Amino acid sequence: MAQTTAPQPQQIGPKGMGPGFWPYTIALTVLNVIFALLILFAPLDFIMPGWSHPVTDRAADIDGLFKFMSVFGFAIFCYVAGYVAYFAIVFRRRPGEPAGTIGVVVHDAPKLEFWWTVIPSVLLVILTGLSIVVWYKIQFGTGAPALTMEVIGHQFYFEYRYPGLKGSVYSQTDAMHLPIGKPVRILITSADVIHQFWAPEIRLKAAAVPGLVQNLNFTPTAPGTFDVACSEYCGVDHSVMQGKLVIESADKFEKWLAAQKQRAAAGAHPIPLARGNAASGKALFAQKCSACHAIAPFDKKIVGPGLAKLTDDPQHPTLVTGKSPTRDHIAEILENGYTGPIGAMPNRQANGLSDQNIADLVAYLVSLK
Amino acid sequence: MTEAQIEKIIALLGALLVGVTAAVQLRNDWAAKGLDALVTKVLLGLMAVGCVLAFLAAINVLGVHA
Amino acid sequence: MATAVATAPLAGHEAVAARYLEVDPVYAETRSIRLLGFVFFLLSDCVLFGAFIFAYVYLRISAPTWPPFVGNHRLPWFDTAFAALNSIVLFGSGVTMHFALENWKHLNRQKFYRWLIATIILGLGFLLGQAHEWTGVLRGGVTWPGSTMGASFFTLTGMHGFHVFVGVCYLTVLGLQARRGIYTGSKYFGLTAGTLYWHFVDVIWVVLFTLFYVW
Amino acid sequence: MEAGTTAPHVGHDPHDHIHPPPEGFIRKYVFSLDHKVIAFQYFITGLLFMLIAGSFAELIRLQLWEPNGAIMSHNAYDTMFTIHGTAMVWLVVIPLVTGALGNFVMPLQIGARDVAFPWLNMLSFWILPVAGLTLFSTFLAGGAHAGWTEYPPISLADGTAGALWCAAIFLVGISSTITGLNFMVTIIKMRAPGMTWTRMPLFIWASFATAFMNMFATVALSSALFALFLEHVFNVPFFDANRGGSAVLYEHMFWFYSHPAVYIFILPAFGVISEILPVFARKPIFGYKMIAFSSLAIAILSFAVWAHHMFPSGISPWLQLTFMIITYAIGVPTGIKVFSWIATLWAGRIHFTTAMLYAMGFLITFTFGGITGIFLASVPADFHEHGTYFVVAHFHYVVAGGALMGFLAAIPYWYPKATGRLMSERMGRWSFWLFFIGFNATFFPMHWLGLEGMPRRYASYVAFATGNPDAVFWNQFETVFSFLMVVSIGLLAWNMIWSIRHGKPAGINPWGARTLEWTISSPPPYYNFRKIPIVYDRPYDFDKPLPYRNLDNDIDAYPEPSPVLLRQEPVRAGA
Structure with missing residues (x-):
């Protein structure tokens, strides 16, 4: 109960802040300044080779903000890690030191604490201010759009709709095109689950949420072909939900759009279902359909339902659209895709199916008993 | 008199009775100390507010009335 | 008649408090621990309702019309008149429960049982009223899986009804425990907790009445 | 009754009433009410789940060895990252930091004999294995695929597995809520006489803030999962856009919990660091009040920042702005803590024990994770970084490099108290350096992979690797180094097993620490304190005698690290 008495411990402390503290601090500061100059004035892809070049006005803004944040972030980390390492070395307990030694007893240093609360706060306020400026530009800074297009996320492709174009463009078969120098508004939504539209080079992304339309506004500034990726998990083929974005001159863009319009007008013709070949349909099924469908009873789902006994399983008509699954109906789904309670299936452009392919698949599917 | 009107009249009278009683109880308990008394006071007070709402609903001030 | 109970000169609040604080310090300490735990339980239960109320408010605000359409049919508003009546039944049970506990504190056992039974009956009455309300709402075409209105209404009132049901059982058990002599004039934490819960x-x-019937 | 009557100012009788320990294996080790045994149960359960979730992590890394996916189907990969995340968050980190660490240390540090509601404590532990089994049983139903966030509508496609997932995490939520409530009441009501709020050890402040969040936020998670469960099972349209529901609503409900959750992970680690640094720097903690209040500030602010997880997910621009500003504000208290810890190191006499190494490693990795958090908190920058490996890197720096590292620091620190033996310092140093190097080498390259455009949750990254050929190298680099962490954790486990038999006897206070748990024998007796001690100051003043009266044991007024430690010899078998 009574504590045994021991001698009061002896404090061992440095003179001033510690040996070499100020030169070390200056060295850290110089390092910071060099880093700051490097990152503010060198292009980011010089520092980070894989950094993609910004291709829109907003992407350039975001890169500018990123540079400032890197300067602040590096400074804070540099001082924290630098002093942890320095104190660890300088103030380590030496071998042979008497047992009862303790460090310098300080509980508080109000002035110091005041400054290390105020300085980071000010830095954070500056960063917040810069972020707000860029945020404002992103949300409200682009003038009236010269082109408003729609991106619709599907499992597992993007569908692009352009004004005046009757059909859609699909990410599996064709790229998304944008003109340089025109303010663009991209409206984004989803037909099934949440996706996210993102091209690293434009820096912006927006989730494609069913029942909600989001928009991205910017002006493309540099030509090129870039990857488009889905960056919100959307199902088994999330990682292959890819596309291409082509940014090109306004003339080229107009030409491309005109060609698309022509192609759409030439479409729409009956598919010769009678000429289908079940054997090539089977091969095609293995290649194009078997990732999502099994030849199994209807409720044995992979992504879509099982497709055995397609025409005689009583579950089918009720669960699909109320129609009895005739050849025409199967062909219709293959052609237009399907979105509904049991899932979603891409249409023919997305699956890359020719007329003959569809005929073959129908022949094969009705042959399954 | 329709069913809804009867319901409203009963609700009106009930709200008066219950609300006034709750308010009186609240006044009586005002001096009580302790966590349970505090929580009881808060809850009784909110319940009195509920009575006011029910009263207002019964006299067609609040709510949607077919 | 009703208000006479609390103003009756049985004992002031101080006397009631002194009875359990000074008689048994062990009990006083465990009581204060259990009381705090119970109040925290009620607070965290608030968050459960709060989350679903948030869901309801969110869905209602973001809906284009309220009540929403299901197909071409616009869902009806809920029946305020009956809900007001039923609310009064529940609020009344709160007051009767308060009287029950006051009577216990002032060592008036018989009145305690009477008020407790009144509370239980009113609680059951509220549940019956809710059953009536639900059938009416279902008849109006508002179903649980059919619309966000039905989803939030049935989930929230169902959760609340479940709480009332649990409360009725709880109060019944408390009454039986009191009959078996578990609680005394200075040790009755179970009754306090039951009253707080109720x-x-x-x-x-x-809150639910305001959100579904008044808003 | 017998001993306490001699001491003055002990307070009233209940403090002198000691229950006898329970008899029989079941009451002692299985359905025990003793907070220390429950802590061991949490610890072992958490480590077992960590074994499973960690092996999933290695499978994930192996899959990413090749851009096209080396070892498993996309479907299997999706299940792997879903269960890895879910299990690590809810079955490993939270049970370890609140269940194991909080349960063991908190009652000892406040001078209590147990938590306020021992029976609830037992209940909340036993919910955990049930929840774990439920979670892993999703494999029998085809596996859950939608990631640990389980966003609808994609999670609804999982059917039974998704519903089971909801049920499992709902159970964990109940367990956490009960623990939080229990700890809140314990800390408020059961501190030793004289231990005022500003005399509490900083770990208790952290536990208090954690318990506060556990109690309130976790119910919101349970509600979100309850709603999702209803949608799974009864088709109730909370989140179905076709019937007026909203997928964004789920994200709000989910993140309202899950942002405080990251502070539930990290605050106990903050507490551990605040205990370990002064002990091994042999000087008082710097800025006690600032550290204590910043814990509370973080706990309160953490309820108002959740939507920063949703900047691109469909919230209004004005909400983005508000949440960005509040998120930046939370950086201030966190910064204050880090600076105070560094100031604690200044002019100390630093002992490099394993615990101290982990604590200093924590300072570096956690600060780095905090800084990348600043990057993610900015709406415009987040538009680029959201959903990429940058985010993966950030939260692994915070959770593995922060919370887990703090926990790893706590193991060698409190192991002697729990078992009566010191862990091997040599093995400890090895396991620290393996972990530190393996961790940084695994997660650091993810930052630039993410910035260059590698999205997370990709079973294959062919398109990305085509544009960025170095991605393959860095992924293989990460995979190789991630196995260092496995070796490190394995070595730690071996160290713990080995030291039970062969570790040097610890004595009451091997570190010369000053909090109350170091005044009772190791391992602590069933009742912890025969007499409840009286506290009359903070536990951090190394130049003053111990601020306690009425202690059970004779101990030095100025405790010092044991000679075993001062020589820092490798501990030999049988010593």
Whole structure:
């Protein structure tokens, strides 16, 4: 109960802040300044080779903000890690030191604490201010759009709709095109689950949420072909939900759009279902359909339902659209895709199916008993 | 008199009775100390507010009335 | 008649408090621990309702029309008149429970049982009223899986009804325990907790009533 | 009754009433009410789940060895990252930091004999294995695929597995809520006489803030999962856009919990660091009040920042702005803590024990994770970084490099108290350096992979690797180094097993620490304190005698690290 008495411990402390503290601090500061100059004035892809070049006005803004944040972030980390390492070395307990030694007893240093609360706060306020400026530009800074297009996320492709174009463009078969120098508004939504539209080079992304339309506004500034990726998990083929974005001159863009319009007008013709070949349909099924469908009873789902006994399983008509699954109906789904309670299936452009392919698949599917 | 009107009249009278009683109880308990008394006071007070709402609903001030 | 109970000169609050604080310090300490735990339980239960109320408000605000359409049929508003009546039944049970506990504190056992039974009956009456309300709402075409209106209404009132049901069982058990002599004039934490729970259930209903019938 | 009557100012009788320990294996080790045994149960359960979730992590890394996916189907990969995340968050980190660490240390540090509601404590532990089994049983139903966030509508496609997932995490939520409530009441009501709020050890402040969040936020998670469960099972349209529901609503409900959750992970680690640094720097903690209040500030602010997880997910621009500003504000208290810890190191006499190494490693990795958090908190920058490996890197720096590292620091620090033996310092140093190097080498390259455009949750990254050929190298680099962490954790486990038999006897206070748990024998007796001690100051003043009266044991007024430690010899078998 009574504590045994021991001698009061002896404090061992440095003179001033510690040996070499100020030169070390200056060295850290110089390092910071060099880093700051490097990152503010060198292009980011010089520092980070894989950094993609910004291709829109907003992407350039975001890169500018990123540079400032890197300067602040590096400074804070540099001082924290630098002093942890320095104190660890300088103030380590030496071998042979008497047992009862303790460090310098300080509980508080109000002035110091005041400054290390105020300085980071000010830095954070500056960063917040810069972020707000860029945020404002992103949300409200682009003038009236010269082109408003729609991106619709599907499992597992993007569908692009352009004004005046009757059909859609699909990410599996064709790229998304944008003109340089025109303010663009991209409206984004989803037909099934949440996706996210993102091209690293434009820096912006927006989730494609069913029942909600989001928009991205910017002006493309540099030509090129870039990857488009889905960056919100959307199902088994999330990682292959890819596309291409082509940014090109306004003339080229107009030409491309005109060609698309022509192609759409030439479409729409009956598919010769009678000429289908079940054997090539089977091969095609293995290649194009078997990732999502099994030849199994209807409720044995992979992504879509099982497709055995397609025409005689009583579950089918009720669960699909109320129609009895005739050849025409199967062909219709293959052609237009399907979105509904049991899932979603891409249409023919997305699956890359020719007329003959569809005929073959129908022949094969009705042959399954 | 329709069913809804009867319901409203009963609700009106009930709200008066219950609300006034709750308010009186609240006044009586005002001096009580302790966590349970505090929580009881808060809850009784909110319940009195509920009575006011029910009263207002019964006299067609609040709510949607077919 | 009703207000006479609390103003009756049985003992002031101080006397009631002194009875359990000074008689048994062990009990006083465990009581204060259990009381705090119970109040925290009620607070965290608030968050459960709060989350679903948030869901309801969010869905209602973001809906293009309220009540929403299901197909071409616009869902009806809920029946305020009956809900007001039923609310009063529940609020009344809160007051009777308060009287029950006051009577216990002032060592008036018989009145305690009477008020407790009144509370239980009113609680059951509220549940019956809810059953009536639900059938009416279902008849109006508002179903649980059919629309966000039905989803939030049935989930929230169902959760609340479940709390009332649990409360009725709880109060019944408390009554039986009191009969078996588990509680005394200075040790009756179970009764306090039961009363707090019952008041809490009432107050949740104030919020739900406001959200579904008044807003 | 017998001993306490001699001491003055002990307070009233209940403090002198000691229950006898329970008899029989079941009451002692299985359904025990003793907070220390429950802590061991949490610890072992958490480590077992960590074994499973960690092996999933290695499978994930192996899959990413090749851009096209080396070892498993996309479907299997999706299940792997879903269960890895879910299990690590809810079955490993939270049970370890609140269940194991909080349960063991908190009652000892406040001078209590147990938590306020021992029976609830037992209940909340036993919910955990049930929840774990439920979670892993999703494999029998085809596996859950939608990631640990389980966003609808994609999670609804999982059917039974998704519903089971909801049920499992709902159970964990109940367990956490009960623990939080229990700890809140314990800390408020059961501190030793004289231990005022500003005399509490900083770990208790952290536990208090954690318990506060556990109690309130976790119910919101349970509600979100309850709603999702209803949608799974009864088709109730909370989140179905076709019937007026909203997928964004789920994200709000989910993140309202899950942002405080990251502070539930990290605050106990903050507490551990605040205990370990002064002990091994042999000087008082710097800025006690600032550290204590910043814990509370973080706990309160953490309820108002959740939507920063949703900047691109469909919230209004004005909400983005508000949440960005509040998120930046939370950086201030966190910064204050880090600076105070560094100031604690200044002019100390630093002992490099394993615990101290982990604590200093924590300072570096956690600060780095905090800084990348600043990057993610900015709406415009987040538009680029959201959903990429940058985010993966950030939260692994915070959770593995922060919370887990703090926990790893706590193991060698409190192991002697729990078992009566010191862990091997040599093995400890090895396991620290393996972990530190393996961790940084695994997660650091993810930052630039993410910035260059590698999205997370990709079973294959062919398109990305085509544009960025170095991605393959860095992924293989990460995979190789991630196995260092496995070796490190394995070595730690071996160290713990080995030291039970062969570790040097610890004595009451091997570190010369000053909090109350170091005044009772190791391992602590069933009742912890025969007499409840009286506290009359903070536990951090190394130049003053111990601020306690009425202690059970004779201990030095100025405790010092044991000679075993001062020589820092490798501990030999049988010593």
